Amino acid sequence: MFLAFVVVADLAFNKAMSWIAPRVKGGEYGRDNYISNEVDADLLIFGSSRAECHYNAQMIEDSLGIISYNCGQTGHSVFLNYARLLMIKERHHPKIIIYDIAAGFDLLTDNDNYKDMSFLKLHYDRDGISDIICDIAPLERYKMLSGMYKYNSNFLQLLLVWLHPVSDAGIKGFRPYKNSNDVWLTPPPKRTEWEYDSLKISYLNKIIESTRDSKLYFVVSPLWQGMNTEIMKPAKEMCAKYNISFIDFSNDPKYVENTKLFKDYAHLNATGADEFTKDLIHELKK
Amino acid sequence: MVFNSFNFIVIFPLLFLLYYVIPAKHGKIRNLFLLVVSYGLYMMWKPVFALILLGVTAISYFTAMKLDVTNHRRKILTFGLIATLLPLLFFKYSTFICQSFSDLLTAIGCGNMSLHGLNWAVPIGISFFTFQAVSYVCDVYYKRQPVEHNFLVYALYLSFFPSILSGPINRASLIIPQIHGLRKYFDYDKAVEGLKLILWGMFMKVVVADRVGLYVDTVLPCYYNYTGVSCFVASLLYTIQIYADFGGYSLMAIGVGKLLGFELTENFRRPYFSVSITDFWRRWHISLSSWLRDYVYIPMGGSRCNKLRNSWNIFVTFLVSGIWHGANWTFIVWGLMHGVLQIIEKLLGWQKHNGGTFTRIIRIVITFLLVNFAWVFFRMPSLNDACKAISRMFDPSLPMSLFTTSYLDIIYVVFGVGVLFIKDFRDEFFSNKFLLFNNKRTVIRWIGYLLVFISIMLTGVLGSDQFIYANF
Numbered sequence: 001m002f003l004a005f006v007v008v009a010d011l012a013f014n015k016a017m018s019w020i021a022p023r024v025k026g027g028e029y030g031r032d033n034y035i036s037n038e039v040d041a042d043l044l045i046f047g048s049s050r051a052e053c054h055y056n057a058q059m060i061e062d063s064l065g066i067i068s069y070n071c072g073q074t075g076h077s078v079f080l081n082y083a084r085l086l087m088i089k090e091r092h093h094p095k096i097i098i099y100d101i102a103a104g105f106d107l108l109t110d111n112d113n114y115k116d117m118s119f120l121k122l123h124y125d126r127d128g129i130s131d132i133i134c135d136i137a138p139l140e141r142y143k144m145l146s147g148m149y150k151y152n153s154n155f156l157q158l159l160l161v162w163l164h165p166v167s168d169a170g171i172k173g174f175r176p177y178k179n180s181n182d183v184w185l186t187p188p189p190k191r192t193e194w195e196y197d198s199l200k201i202s203y204l205n206k207i208i209e210s211t212r213d214s215k216l217y218f219v220v221s222p223l224w225q226g227m228n229t230e231i232m233k234p235a236k237e238m239c240a241k242y243n244i245s246f247i248d249f250s251n252d253p254k255y256v257e258n259t260k261l262f263k264d265y266a267h268l269n270a271t272g273a274d275e276f277t278k279d280l281i282h283e284l285k286k
Numbered sequence: 287m288v289f290n291s292f293n294f295i296v297i298f299p300l301l302f303l304l305y306y307v308i309p310a311k312h313g314k315i316r317n318l319f320l321l322v323v324s325y326g327l328y329m330m331w332k333p334v335f336a337l338i339l340l341g342v343t344a345i346s347y348f349t350a351m352k353l354d355v356t357n358h359r360r361k362i363l364t365f366g367l368i369a370t371l372l373p374l375l376f377f378k379y380s381t382f383i384c385q386s387f388s389d390l391l392t393a394i395g396c397g398n399m400s401l402h403g404l405n406w407a408v409p410i411g412i413s414f415f416t417f418q419a420v421s422y423v424c425d426v427y428y429k430r431q432p433v434e435h436n437f438l439v440y441a442l443y444l445s446f447f448p449s450i451l452s453g454p455i456n457r458a459s460l461i462i463p464q465i466h467g468l469r470k471y472f473d474y475d476k477a478v479e480g481l482k483l484i485l486w487g488m489f490m491k492v493v494v495a496d497r498v499g500l501y502v503d504t505v506l507p508c509y510y511n512y513t514g515v516s517c518f519v520a521s522l523l524y525t526i527q528i529y530a531d532f533g534g535y536s537l538m539a540i541g542v543g544k545l546l547g548f549e550l551t552e553n554f555r556r557p558y559f560s561v562s563i564t565d566f567w568r569r570w571h572i573s574l575s576s577w578l579r580d581y582v583y584i585p586m587g588g589s590r591c592n593k594l595r596n597s598w599n600i601f602v603t604f605l606v607s608g609i610w611h612g613a614n615w616t617f618i619v620w621g622l623m624h625g626v627l628q629i630i631e632k633l634l635g636w637q638k639h640n641g642g643t644f645t646r647i648i649r650i651v652i653t654f655l656l657v658n659f660a661w662v663f664f665r666m667p668s669l670n671d672a673c674k675a676i677s678r679m680f681d682p683s684l685p686m687s688l689f690t691t692s693y694l695d696i697i698y699v700v701f702g703v704g705v706l707f708i709k710d711f712r713d714e715f716f717s718n719k720f721l722l723f724n725n726k727r728t729v730i731r732w733i734g735y736l737l738v739f740i741s742i743m744l745t746g747v748l749g750s751d752q753f754i755y756a757n758f
Binding site: 006010117137139142143148149155156 | 749
């Protein structure tokens with residue numbers, strides 16, 4: 001009897017949220033809906049927070065004359081980027097794709113792959129998304145039978161932004177960190193050892209394979225203390241194999257330890273982002 | 287396998303059904319089934335460590351058997367206890383002992399004498415099943431517990447899967463008679479009680495502990511990047527996290543035990559409503575504190591001695607408590623802080639509450655803050671980090687700003703902690719009023735179950751997809 005109540009409540013909740021979620025226009029989920037269902041820019045930028053706050057899409061658009069949009073998502077990795085690319089390609093084929101590659105999110109075992117689930121779960125019924133979810137965690141296919149689980153911890157945000165849409169999608173998806181004196185530059189110790197995540201690398205390969213009809217660039221944006229580029233070896237090998245441009249700003253002396261351009265050791269501030277975007281445009285024009 | 291894992295939620299109903307398929311008259315087969323399941327679940331982590339569990343079981347079993355027939359009881363007891371404790375010392379403490387000895391040699395100028403510990407993985411639950419084995423051997427020695435001749439019964443007592451990972455540390459006198467069949471085939475009321483405990487335990491674990499843990503695990507490991515206010519709030523949340531985590535897990539263990547017809551030891555009784563540190567230890571990890579009382583404190587003389595000796599007994603008991611919790615100086619300092627605070631309370635006669643409501647509230651707040659202060663040592667990876675984090679909390683030069691992510695995270699934290707506080711407050715002060723799970727009206731009870739279940743499903747941290755992104 002109790003189980004019956006639970007099942008009814010779960011079904012009703014799922015029904016209501018499935019109606020609400022795609023209609024959300026504001027907040028993170030509104031931006032996610034826009035990227036997944038509406039974006040039609042010819043130049044798309046993907047990656048984690050370093051993509052989201054480093055690439056001024058408006059500046060790129062103005063300089064190159066190509067409609068651009070920044071699809072980067074803070075705290076998320078190659079799985080969400082691939083999923084978004086799949087959903088975009090259902091209706092639109094971008095001409096240029098810039099993928100900001102971050103070792104921790106796209107190559108190494110540093111981050112728990114499960115962290116990409118919060119957005120992915122909302123698109124579980126779309127083509128190919130359930131496969132990504134099950135690659136990350138095979139048991140998810142059973143958990144996703146529950147509607148409440150699907151909206152666990154995001155239902156409140158979905159409801160609130162559905163009721164009161166607040167647009168914070170930035171300028172064409174670009175959301176820079178404001179310049180402030182509250183600079184936070186305690187970098188982690190320089191690493192000498194790392195472990196590659198074969199699943200992430202396989203998904204980077206999938207991104208390459210699914211963008212054969214586009215011009216793809218892998219870009220490493222600036223880092224405050226630079227980087228041992230050896231860590232990018234698998235990405236460089238992929239680029240060499242598929243003849244993809246690999247643009248590396250990680251150790252560019254213009255940026256390394258230039259505190260005026262950074263918000264923290266991994267992220268440029270708004271000024272730094274604009275400087276970097278200019279330099280990137282210069283590279284893209286070559 | 288942890289109770290809040292999806293695997294357990296799927297596997298347990300199956301185990302439960304299989305267990306009750308075995309007819310009541312075949313009690314021995316039911317016990318054998320539980321033993322196989324217990325070892326099977328234990329082996330899901332690292333199969334080879336089941337041999338350690340088996341070894342501790344065999345040593346303590348044969349020690350107790352020998353104690354029953356020998357004239358050299360004290361020698362057998364000593365030998366048996368050393369042999370029982372050896373795996374625990376070996377796996378859990380060898381690295382710490384080697385490192386500490388190495389540091390000592392370096393400190394006294396013997397150069398860089400580097401002694402490397404084993405750095406092996408520690409068999410899960412070893413502290414719990416070893417202490418159960420020790421309590422059994424001691425009880426047999428003091429003739430408080432008859433010798434158990436059936437090896438399988440004794441093996442089930444030590445390996446019983448609901449409590450092997452994180453306790454409660456059950457006494458043989460409680461569990462062995464139940465294994466011998468002195469329990470009903472299926473006790474409906476007990477099973478319902480068990481389900482209620484599992485439901486509430488799950489709420490404590492995933493809605494409260496894991497939610498506040500997101501903040502704690504973001505701030506405290508990188509305390510040097512956060513303001514003193516943020517560090518203090520993280521320490522308060524850690525105090526809540528450890529209670530909700532451990533208390534919730536214990537409730538689930540007791541609940542699973544009840545579903546199988548077993549009564550396990552109560553482990554937590556609203557510890558943050560304690561009026562003194564002494565009172566706190568009557569409510570916190572009760573199965574461990576009673577173990578320490580019976581097998582460390584009382585054998586040393588307990589309180590039936592002069593004040594100085596009594597203080598020493600308390601000090602040693604809490605030193606053992608600290609060491610039991612982990613192989614690190616932080617745990618030892620944490621244990622000693624509790625010991626010293628209890629000694630002070632005892633000397634000043636503050637361990638009991640005799641005042642009015644206002645005094646009680648003040649004492650609860652002071653005890654909570656003292657316990658909170660000690661938890662910082664428990665949480666931080668080293669004494670140096672703990673001291674630095676604490677000094678940050680009291681550093682007036684730092685900005686008074688609080689690190690927050692989104693207001694929604696705050697809503698989830700306030701919701702979970704608020705519900706837990708209201709529940710514990712009611713249990714503490716109005717235990718017969720405002721009943722929800724035990725209300726006479728079925729409708730209210732079921733609404734209660736449903737609300738808690740929905741809260742778990744919607745606001746619980748059910749996977750690592752929820753995290754606080756702290757800009758790196």
